[in-house]
Each structure stands twice: as structure tokens, then as C-alpha cells.
Amino acid sequence: MFDLGKIIRPNIKNLIPYSSARDEYTGSEGVFLDANENAYGSPLDSNYNRYPDPMQMELKRKLGEIKGLLPENIFLGNGSDEAIDLLYRAVCEPGKDNVILCPPTYGMYEVAANINDVEVRKVGLTPESFQLDCVKIRENIDKNTRLIFICCPNNPTGNGVKWTDVKSLLEKFNGLVVVDEAYINFASYRSLVPELLNYPNLVILQTLSKAWGLAGLRLGMAFAGSPVIAVLNKIKAPYNVNIATQQLALSALNKVREVNDWIRCIVTERKKMEEALPHFPFVEKVFPSEANFLLVRMKDAKAVYRFLIGAGIVVRDRSTILLCEGCLRITIGTSKENEQLISTLKQYS
Numbered sequence: 001m002f003d004l005g006k007i008i009r010p011n012i013k014n015l016i017p018y019s020s021a022r023d024e025y026t027g028s029e030g031v032f033l034d035a036n037e038n039a040y041g042s043p044l045d046s047n048y049n050r051y052p053d054p055m056q057m058e059l060k061r062k063l064g065e066i067k068g069l070l071p072e073n074i075f076l077g078n079g080s081d082e083a084i085d086l087l088y089r090a091v092c093e094p095g096k097d098n099v100i101l102c103p104p105t106y107g108m109y110e111v112a113a114n115i116n117d118v119e120v121r122k123v124g125l126t127p128e129s130f131q132l133d134c135v136k137i138r139e140n141i142d143k144n145t146r147l148i149f150i151c152c153p154n155n156p157t158g159n160g161v162k163w164t165d166v167k168s169l170l171e172k173f174n175g176l177v178v179v180d181e182a183y184i185n186f187a188s189y190r191s192l193v194p195e196l197l198n199y200p201n202l203v204i205l206q207t208l209s210k211a212w213g214l215a216g217l218r219l220g221m222a223f224a225g226s227p228v229i230a231v232l233n234k235i236k237a238p239y240n241v242n243i244a245t246q247q248l249a250l251s252a253l254n255k256v257r258e259v260n261d262w263i264r265c266i267v268t269e270r271k272k273m274e275e276a277l278p279h280f281p282f283v284e285k286v287f288p289s290e291a292n293f294l295l296v297r298m299k300d301a302k303a304v305y306r307f308l309i310g311a312g313i314v315v316r317d318r319s320t321i322l323l324c325e326g327c328l329r330i331t332i333g334t335s336k337e338n339e340q341l342i343s344t345l346k347q348y349s
């Protein structure tokens, strides 16, 4: 049975969190002489002289309406990278506990483990189809395994993993299963958000950095049962999401329809590229994608990469990564950019 109390680090369980001025007095009216702010204003067109809402309630309510969640099920951070780091800090005892990662996958899971001195147990995805190897994952779980990270759709392979596999881990594992849905908006299948009701050990990561077009604002989200979210809130920096980000994200969230139009456009472009790329003799395989990028195996990836750089087109060289040998990861751009890529590749021989 999953018991959050059993996996939280004792120092975190016993922690008395920092109590900020905006935690201690939450009203919005009054003469605020409690936080040593500059009461005159900011040397800008807008004022940012007041500290932001530490719990980002207005933004969480709005997001909650869109996602079908309560604010108590939402953590907001400085990118989803902040949530990844806080998950390690909440449940992984440095030098003692371990986590399971399934490469090839997003690099930050391993970097955050290393920063926190947490042992990484790598269980590779299955070759070519990039699915979870549940038997091996289970063999690697021991009493100190705290987290399993699953990226779905996966970066850099682009595919989704089978829900039945994720489900079997959720049911048999007593730590947290973190499903990173950074690319869910581009997928043909649905988010696991409704499953939060069934699995207290499920954590879902999403972000405004990809489909929402707000990578520069840094707003990441973690969705989970309220006990898990309460732990993340307890250990986060007091004012981890700034006022500009909170305000701009709120305005952006009023534009669901526009963003959905974009997503449809990007998916259409992805399909066009999926059809066009295999025609080149130097392209060996275009892997199926549920995301806004394609993993493409080339006969000579490094040479293609260099040729594209020479033409001013930058893709990601993933050719030295295990199971991605010879592959480039190509983000879907605007239709003009994609045409430029195709016409440049026509000149390569």
C-alpha cells in the first residue's frame, strides 16, 4: 500500500516552513508595512513592488477550471524543472534512496538526481518501440526506491507508453510514479489527470512551455493528490512564481481556443513532415510521434546536422544517445520553417 508518510524524508516531515508576510496576512486591502517593500512603486510602466501571492490562488483556480482540478491538487513552479527537483527533495534521502529512469528520456530527471545525490537506476525503454520494460523495472525496485519517472509522450522519442504498463506500476509500486505530460497537448490520447482520483501515488507534470508557447515565462505544473501537493508547497521557495508570470499566464489561459488552433496546426505540420522526410535517401526511419517534434534516424546524422547548421537551421543531435543512435530530433516549426528545412535537405547529398 502507498503511504506518503512512509516515504517523506524525516527532515521534511518535521520541517517548519518559512512563513512569509503574505502568508501571515492574506487580505488585499490595507496599508502594507509588513514586507519591507518599496511603497512608492517600481521604475517601470507597471508596478511590481509588491510580493506575489505565494500560493498563486487566482491562477490555480483558473487552471483548475480548465483541467478539472481543485487548487489543492495543483502545484505551480518555475518551470516543471522546479517540480522535478522538489519531488527529489521531498522523498529521496541523499546517498541512500534511489529512483528509476527509463532512457532515452528527458535529461533533467538524471541531472536533478545527481544534484540531490540520489542513485539513478536506469531501465531502458524497449528498442525501436520505446515502451516500458515493466519486468525489469519491477526487478530494480527495492525498499529505497522512491520515484519512477515516465515521460509520456516521451522526449526525445516522441511516442506514448502504454497506459496498462503505467497502471501496473501505479498499482504495485509504493513510491511516486511521475508521469511527465509536457507534450500531452499534441497527443492523440488523453491526459491521465482523471486518474488522479484513483491513484494517490500518481504525480502528473505539465508545463506552459510547449503547446502554450510560454517557455520564456517559466510556468510548470504538478498535479497530484492534495497530500503530495501540500509537501511540495511546504518546501518550495516562498515566492517561486513571480507576479509578471502569474498575470501573463492568467491572460494566456483565456485563449484556450487560439492555442487549440495552433496545436491542430502543429499536428498537421508534423504529419506533413512525417510523410516528406522518408523520401530522402539518407533518412532511415521517422519514428511515430505524439509530440511537436520528430525523431529521425539518418544514415549519417552528424553530417546532416553539420549541413543544416551551415544553412542556419538548428536541430538537436541525439545520435550518441543509447537507443537513439544516428538520430536527430527535429522540432516542428512554422509551415514556412518546415518548408525551408525540406528544401535545404533537398540540397544535401
Ligand SMILES: *Cc1c(COP(=O)(O)O)cnc(C)c1O
Residues within 6 Å of the ligand: 078, 079, 080, 081, 082, 106, 151, 155, 180, 182, 206, 207, 208, 209, 210, 215, 218, 219, 220
Ligand atoms: C520541455 C520539457 C519540459 C518543460 O520544462 P519546463 O521547465 O516547464 O520548461 C518538461 N519535461 C519534458 C519532458 C520536456 O521535454
